[in-house]
Amino acid sequence: MSVLVPTSLDAALQAIAAAPDATVLAGGTDLMVEINGGHRRVAGTVVVVNRVPELCTWYHDPRSGTLRIGAGVTYAEIERDPIGQWVPALAQAARTVGSPQIRHAATIGGNVGTCSPAGDGLPVLAALDAVVELQSSAGTRLVPFGEFMVGPKRTVRQPGELITAITVPVLSGWQGYAKVGVRNAMVIAVASAALVVGDGSVSLALGSVGPVILRCPEVEALVAELADFGERQLSVDAIDRCREAARRAARPIDDHRSTADYRRHAVGVLAGRLLRRAFPNE
């Protein structure tokens, strides 16, 4: 057994190529909870990836209007400017991740790698049509987030692949994230939602109410039809219909954190709340 702490991307990729089933450790805020609780055995190789400089940087490209966030960038950095200015909904989600202690360690790559339906960053990435970059010794592949997550904590990442970056568009329209939990801080989402307003269209994604993050095509079509984007206007009746459609889109379960009924209710409230913030005029 060994713990490898590579300090370059090449070294990290070599380590994972040599041990394709290695446990990949980023900030540790998911993995260590499982290890401390005895829910996960660690044998073989652990590859620690949060000390790889190439993974801990971001690159804003104004020409393509995109932000490439290295997988090792922490949520503490994402909640601050300048990333907060470019992707405000992601910064809002980041601010709700755990506590300052958690955000100093937790990375966006780790959030995507764990891919819990309750992951706070994930609804935002789904609403933004983010792209996940995976590298291995065989090369690089880009996977839209909607295809990356295939189930609760299940992704299309293959053994030997490393999540290296997440690319999101930098948009000018309103965007936001909302979440329900038992307190304001240090809470795992019981239900969550992210709304992104584009040019005459919106994207709505729901978290913690299904096996994967759910986009809401029915709500998106309703808003495109009924909203006045210039006046930022959407009627009370239209928001009611969207709330109902969001509830219908949810596929929640009962578990130790909440009930399916409550989650379905809450996610409708969140969808309506975000739509009213985006379209403040009735």
Next chain:
Amino acid sequence: MSDASNEATGEGLAYTLHVNGVGREVHDAWVGESLLYVLRERLGLMGSKGACEQGECGSCSVLIDGNLVCGCLVLAASATGQQIVTIEGIAPVGAPSDVQQAFVDAGAVQCGFCTPGLIMATHSLLDRSPEPSEMEIREELSGNICRCTGYGRIIDAVQRVAVSRRAGAQ
């Protein structure tokens, strides 16, 4: 690449941690040990407390390369080559830091179990934001749970330090 493996002997891991400015050797360690465990059980540094072991309570808060993190959520063997500061590194016994003294003066310590973590979090907060609003204090200390005080006196203690540092700087 630093490598904390010790496969040749078939025994546990061996590695070095830099804690409070001193290199500390760890031998025969299990791969999954948290930094909190190693600090307390292998290095004898009992100031960091272990309660929830899932990052919720903050009683194990330490600084790694200047960032406040939960010691229980750091894989100890991954922290090689980083500067770790624990509550023992904040001030020597008998000469409390201004934050520690303010907690005493404000009555912000009752059972004391959460106190080391809150002292670490307060130092981290005031280093980054010397004059925090009450809302900012509440948000920044939201990862440290205290079941005794109700937080009022803790917030008072943080504000006392901010005021005294500002007065001292003038």
